Amino acid sequence: MQASAGSGRDQILLEARGITKYFGAVTALEGVNLKLSRGEVLGVVGDNGAGKSTLMKVLSGLFRPSEGEILIQGQPVQFNSPRDSHKAGIEMVYQDLALAGNMPIFENIYLGREPGRRVGGLTIVNHAESRKLAAEHLARLQIHVKSVDQNVEDLSGGQRQAVAIARATAFDAKVVIMDEPTAALAIKEVGKVLDLIKRLKDHGVGVILISHRMDDVFYVCDRVMAIFHGRNFAEAPLKDTNRNEVIGWIMGTKGHAAGLAHDKVH
Amino acid sequence: MADASKSATVAAPHEFQRSLRSRLLEDYGILLVVVGMAVVLSILQPDYFLSAQNLTNIVRQIGMNALLALGLYIVIVTAGIDLSVGSVMALSIMLLAMADKAGAPWPLVLLVGPFVGTLIGVINGLGLTLLRLPHPFIMTLGTLNAVRGLCNLVSGGQPVSGISDEVRFIGIADIPLPFGGEFAVIPVSAILLLVCYAGVAWFMKKVALGRHIFAVGGNPQAARVSGINVNGVLVFVYAASGFFAGLAALLMAGRTGSGYPNLGIGAELDAIAAVIIGGASFFGGRGSVLGVFAGVLVMGLLRNGLNLMNISAFWQQTLIGVIIILAVWIDVLRRNSGTRT
């Protein structure tokens, strides 16, 4: 099964079909499709409230879709919690970061997956191991903190962002979803995150990047898709589009971007 | 290159040590208060305060609050509250006294308290998570009343006395020391407290579930996206709180030899006070077992000292109220100065 998928031109890692999500009377997503291949960086754009984060939370198992299905390498899966998506190799950096401020950096990175010994249904955590792994991982990512024992609440916004990214990349994920990972960062740090995305891509990881910054999208993405009012609006390989066209998509307009674009609608 | 960046991540050890020291002070500063109180009391009552008899008395007096506070500590770390512990303790003591009277074998009777407590704790947890009541205050306020009512229903509101010696052992027995005379003993209840406190301290530090309790208190959303079963953690903490309330019932059964349906009315408030005096945050995610123990000791020493000096119980209550406010205020000051520097 996997072999047949792999022998194709590009191996589809993750696919979402017809994802619909209701919050009570609100329809946040309606019939959204998404595909992501090995080593591909997909940019997802859309206005505030378009439904980008909601779609990603469905993919990470935090929300259950009202309708639609998710496939991992062609196999339908059901995520009942983020634990299930972790097992399937999907990691996510949340827009609101979702870190426990009262706990140190290393514990945040390994939270829910602490290294240790299993004894009768309980895990006895090996904090020394966890510290060491965290320090090594941060060093690999060239993230500098005073100590991995610092509580996350004592870090700057950018450092917190870095810790959230470290957590999402500490487990050999197949797919890394980043929901506005550069929003809180200074320019130099933005460069680091974008270079990290390129490195992940080189290792065959599929990356979904949500960003409002066209510079980011056009620097790292292979393909860009726009969501408008909870639906697929347009998508295109990066080389077939341009900033003005993508900005038009975000606003919900198509086809009059200086006569350049032939829209990639499906 | 890799080495350089690695050393950067573990750099500045003295800076880290300084923050460790301030964190220790934050967690255990209240221990200094305990030591201070002990010094003052041994000056005021030089003959009696430090006597073996008084010390074992103190240990006995704090036992119930120590166990209730330990359970509440686990709950408060999740930013929760358990108002039902006093009632749970009362129902437990009545059921265990009645089981004992009915001739149940004593090893079974020993289990009644912890079992009943854990069961009601699970019900508290399920009410919070399955019924999705908006705050644990509401669910446990409900069980505070419902369980107290049940306790009176099963006992007819009458005490049951004459609990057997085997059942009383944990609450009343002493292990004599080979030196120091008649009153030089270690109460069995002190050993129970020590085991419980050390066990919970270890659990909260070293076991993943203990860390998850802190994570749920710090940021439930972060816990959820990390794959932690947040509802499972919540049910567990209320079960633990109920368990310790049941254990406190066993302790009281030993001390008094009877079950009283009015046992522990208002005891939940003393337990909450001890946890807060001990430096745990009401907003969750913060607090140490050693701090809770110090909080229990502060309240115990205050009662003991004022009793020794024949000061009215009304003053005890007034002072404990003032201390709760002072302890939290000092905490606020310390945090503010911490963020300013």
Ligand SMILES: Nc1ncnc2c1ncn2[C@@H]1O[C@H](COP(=O)(O)OP(=O)(O)OP(=O)(O)O)[C@@H](O)[C@H]1O
């Ligand atoms: N938990 C929730 N309950 C109810 N409505 C929600 C919830 N989460 C999202 N929504 C609604 O779903 C819609 C999509 O929100 P979403 O957060 O996915 O937007 P977004 O595209 O990520 O926007 P932004 O760029 O501002 O992050 C919004 O109308 C929002 O109000």
Ligand SMILES: [Mg+2]
């Ligand atoms: Mg969003």
